[in-house]
Amino acid sequence: MKTKLCNLLRPALLGALLATGSAHAQLQQLDRVVAIVDNDVIMQSQLDQRMSTIEQDLAKRGGPQPPRDVLQKQVLDRLILDNLQLQIGERSGIRVTDEELNDAIGTIAQRNNMTVDQFRAALAHDGLSYEQTRSQVRDQIIISRVRQRRVADRIQVSEQEVKNFLASDLGKAQLSEEYHLANITIPLPQNANSQQIQEAAQQATDTYQQLKQGADFGQMALARSAADNALDRGDMGWRQAAQLPPPFDRLLATLQPGDITQPVRAPGGFIIVKLVETRGNSAEVRDEVHVRHILIKPSEIRSSTETKVLIDRIYQRLMDGEDFAALAKAFSEDPGSALNGGDMGWIDPASVVPQFRDVMAQTATEEVSKPFQSQYGWHILQVLGRRATDMTQQAREQQAMNILRSRKYDEELQNWLRQIRDEAYVEIKQ
Structure with a gap:
């Protein structure tokens, strides 16, 4: 839950300590601001709570975790972006009703083969607050709706684009198979100079070499990736090759599950993609x-x-x-x-x-x-x-439409996130 600036002005009286026969009220700072984000703030308690959730999730998955300061930077960056999107949602009048939120919680519980009561008990067992979880789910629904309005609604795919894609060699080849992918993005600032490009390229090469030597892809994504899915260990989910910008759409055909691409320069930085697994595309x-x-x-x-x-x-x-x-x-x-x-x-x-x-x-x-x-x-x-x-032909046309929209959406989303971050006033407190 976001904390407004006015709330920060309310000191907490912790109690009185007796000293030399007189009582002195002592004030103690229970919380502090870690970042100012336009008209709102991010508190240390919010950062700690999100860190706790992510660290528990990483511990369940096993394997080494990135250094805490590196992980904390990733989490704070995500909180800043989330906060900016929530402010946009608030200005746009986007609301989530209790009924919608209850349905979403029920869906999450069902996906984990639990009832809502069992889900609440599981959260309590892990030391997580049910109310804070509800708040996070509400925030994610709002963010999703903000993105739908600001990004997805601007994306148009024409019937001719669908026909051209289906008639292309790439479309014919790639509609028959889906790929589970992960990625690492080494960022580049807008209008990067030659030194910044060289430094990013060196970091990307170093990351690639460590991965080839056996470093865990998910851990490297947590530690180094600037992509929106970094806290998900770089997981991109299932994609068609055509949903990716060139040359990744062609490179996938040369990979086996577990393989990674060499770093490729893209508008947002240098990107490394891992092929996790593949699956076929059956007739409809x-x-x-x-x-x-x-x-x-x-x-x-x-x-x-x-x-x-x-x-x-x-x-x-x-x-x-x-x-x-x-x-x-x-x-x-x-x-x-x-x-x-x-x-x-x-x-x-x-x-x-x-x-x-x-x-x-x-x-x-x-x-x-x-x-x-x-x-x-x-x-x-x-x-x-x-x-x-x-219905294979109709399904293929719909699939092609989804691929082209998703391809445009991924590119537009990253551009939009960079834009709102660059245009916002953000001050990180040390």
């Missing part, structure tokens, strides 16, 4: 059902009871052999299908309401269902056919 097949239906809805002039009587009569006429399409044209109150004899075409079962989907699944091909009720009224349906549709 979707089950579809060809169905038609008759819908009868209650209205101001027809009660629910009368509606049920009418749908039962229509069902009986169907059982007596009357034509489904003719009855649908005469009675159905679904404007989207009535004129077509109730025909809804081939549909994805996931696109209809649960009651309709369940009855459709239980109805054999060419069979007519008994009347059933949904939120829209009373239905009778007939299944005309079932098929498994190869």
Whole structure:
């Protein structure tokens, strides 16, 4: 939780000490400012709390940890960026409701195969505060929404870009496989001079040599990387090669899991990428059902009871052999299908309401269902056919769109983070 400057002006009276027969109130500083960030501050307690969380997480993962001063610098840099984004969120009126926060906490617990109560107990066991965890989750939701507004919404990918990508050799080659990646970024300041470039290049080369000699990639990322994912040990998650800027998109084809690239100069600095693992890309097949239906809805002039009587009569006429399409044209109150004899075409079962989907699944091909009720009224349906549709092309187009957006997003995000950091007033207290 952020602490406003006015809160710093409230001294804490710790107690009175007796000396030479008189009491003297002693004031003691319980907390201190470690950084001023535009209109807000970061307190030592915030830094300590985040350090404790990260150090516990690193201890669980095992392996050596970077020097504490190095880790503390990484954590403080992340807190500064987070604080700037939270201030933007506050100015933009972005809020997270308690219901949204509870849902997010529930999702985190579920991913760890826990109930919320078990999650709270696990936090307490690790010496972590549940309320502080909720606050951090709230902050991350706000930051995500800020990035969506300031970065993601500015990214546009045209249909022509998707077509060009799918037609390219790179697109054809890379859509068949995904890569789990990690990275280390040795930063360069904007408008870096030759000496700064040379120093960064030397640090990148030294980092690469240590990695080749067996240094742990995650530890090196923690100690040296300036990327936004440094505290995640450089983990980038699963990516398509085309989501990466050249030449990494081509270099991945030459790597085996565990391999790293040599340092590559990029706009933000020198980057080293590690291939953690790969996985294939399977075809997308979707089950579809060809169905038609008759819908009868209650209205101001027809009660629910009368509606049920009418749908039962229509069902009986169907059982007596009357034509489904003719009855649908005469009675159905679904404007989207009535004129077509109730025909809804081939549909994805996931696109209809649960009651309709369940009855459709239980109805054999060419069979007519008994009347059933949904939120829209009373239905009778007939299944005309079932098929498994190869959605690979549509999936590939969507995948290409996601790749191109993600590629642009990663570049734009890093540029935006550097921009807000450069434009902000930041004073780090020693």
